[in-house]
Amino acid sequence: MREKEQQKKSGNRVWNGIERFGNSLPHPVYIFMILTVVVIIVSALCSSIEFPHPNTGEVQHITNLLSKDGLIWLLNSMVENFVTFSPLGVTLVSMLGIGIAEETGLVRTVIQSSIAGAPRALVTGIVLLVGIMGSLAGSATFVIIPPLGAMIFKGMGRHPIAGLATGFAGVAAGLSANLMITQTDILVSGITESAAQIFDPNYTVNPTVNWYFMAASTVVLTIVGTFVVDKIIEPRLGVYTGNVDETEEETITAVTEQEKAGMRWALFAVLGFLVLVALTIIPKNGLLRGENGEIINSPFMSAMVPILTLFFLVAGLGYGIRTKKIRKSADIIQMWTKSMSGLTGFVVLCFFAGQFVKAFSQSNLGLYLSVQGSEFLSKSKLTGAPLIICFIGITMLINFVIGSASAKWALMAPIFVPMFMKLNFSPAFTQAAFRIADSVTNAISPLEPFMPFIIMTALKYDKKSGLGTIIATMLPLVISFAVAWVLLLLVWFGFNLPLGPGSTIFM
Structure with a gap:
């Protein structure tokens, strides 16, 4: 018993050290500022370097951004x-x-109605699946799914910390997986496209390039996670004896009749919208079909962002009007304003990330590094599956010091996407590998923004809980997710399966 306590304290010291190290790093905004300055200086020092373009073979050179022309371009x-x-x-x-x-409450109602009343034998898998699917709603699911998971498990006589871990694994470790196209697909595909255009200026990446793979990942992670929770985590936690005062007992609020009616209106609105969309792509001469009736290379695919936006908009409007969350047109403006206000930090980050990405591209340093890196990897014989596994491992490590997926990918994509393109891997495949690594370690990273919230929730059920408790509980899920997900990627690689509509593994 004493040895177990010592191991726990030792583990806490390690993770607290990681937390202190991570907190000592500058904010991502300052990181991009520093990196932009570094790119400018390095471009001046390396301006005499010439190298062949990986596609055309034409002689390229490093552009000096400290020169008169370079500074004018920057301004x-x-x-x-x-x-x-x-x-x-x-x-x-x-x-x-x-x-x-989100603001009308549709997202919370759909999630709650999906979990509440689930059969006992299926509850773990349902909590996991809803958590994974919850990435459709963005960060809102981090404060909805894990606490609901804990309440459901407790209400069924199971250990609430196991329910909390199940929900947290879905929303954090399974963040990139989904059966549908999510905001994550939209976000990373934009960065991937910018990076791919360093190698090929005409290359495009749409949000559906990882759809098939991420849909299969959702099924695999749900099955694996259910087994780990039921057979490893919950038995380890033991029987829950209770640590919550009677006055603090929580119950799951049932979905009201008004909310059910709101979901029906949302469903009807969505069905009507989907019928309209179908009319533009099902007929051979549909408005959103491409040349010769193509669907993959068509306005429909390139317009995926506004189509998805309208999908959620009509659903939210249908729900909000029926539940009277929207009573007048001004209510919609207020909801838009509130939802956008949460993106102010992201907008600031985008300004400095944009400067870095464009300066890195303009200097030709990214192209040069991709050429040199691919030549080094080719000479080292490290290609194929070992290369992808090493890339995933590196990304996992970076995830412990840079939490933001967009910031991390904006840093890595300009180097690794062109480099892997030179090695004949498509940007879609590189992006899929990155998303695996970016997701799985979220649930054990002290830098995860919602980690304090998870710890506070755990304290309701076990007053001795802390970061070490969460790490120790989540580690089996994280390891199993990582192994299963990488194996799935290797299966995709081995059989050369399409990652999404018209999206291949190789160039």
Whole structure:
């Protein structure tokens, strides 16, 4: 018993050290400021370097951004670098729809009705699945699913910490997986496209490039996570004896008749919208079909962002009007304003990330590094599956010091996407590997923004809980998710399966 306590204290010291180290790093905004300055200085020092373009073979050189022409470019392009940074526009537009669905309460009602009343034998899998699917609602699910999971488990006589871990695993470790296209798909595809255009200026990446793989991932993670929770985590926690005062007892609020009616209106609104969309793509001469009736390379695919925005918008409006959350037109404006206000930090980040990405591209350092890196990897014989596994491992480590997925991918994509393109891997495949690594370690990272909330929730049920408790509880789920997800990617790689509509593993 004493040895177990010592191991627990030792584990806490390790993770507290990681937390202190992570907190000592500058804010991502300052990181991008520093990196932009570094790019400018390095471009001046390396301006004499010449190298062949990986596609055309034409001689390229490092552009000196400290020269007169370079400084003029930096000043003249500053605004354009910001407004053309892909994640900015697609995220803001998407929130016009998702924001209404969140603010009216539709998202919470759908999630709650999906979990409440679930059969006991299926409850673990349902909590996991709803948590994974919850990425449709963005960060809202971090404060909805884990506490609901804990309450449901406790109400069924199971250990609430296991329910909390189940919900947290879904929303955090399974963040990138989903059966549908989410805001994550939109966000990372924009960064991937910008990075791919370093190698090929005409290359495009749409939000559906990982759809098939992420849908399969949802099923695999749900099955694996259910087994780990039921057979490893809950037995380890033991029988729950209770640690909550009687006055603090929580119950799951049932979905009201008005909320049920609101969901029906939302369903009817969505069905009507989908019928209209279907009429533009099902007929061979549909308005949103491409040349020769193509669907993959068509306006429908390129317009996925506004289509998804309208999908959530009509659902949220239907629900809000029926539940009287929307009584007048001004209510919609207030909801938009509130949902957008939560993105102010992201907008600031985008400004400085945009400067770095564009400066890195303009300097040709990214292209040069991709050429040198691919040549090094080719000479080292590290290709195929070992290369992808190493990339995933590196990304997992970076996730402990840079929490933001967009910030991390904006840093890594300009180097790794062109490099892997040179090695014949498509940007979609590189993006899929990144998303695995970015997701699985969220649930054990002290830098996860919602970690304090999870710890506070755990304290309601076990007053001795802390970061070490969460880490120790989540670790089996994180390890199993990582192994299962990487194996699934290797299966996809081995059979050369399509990652999404028209999206292949190789160039």
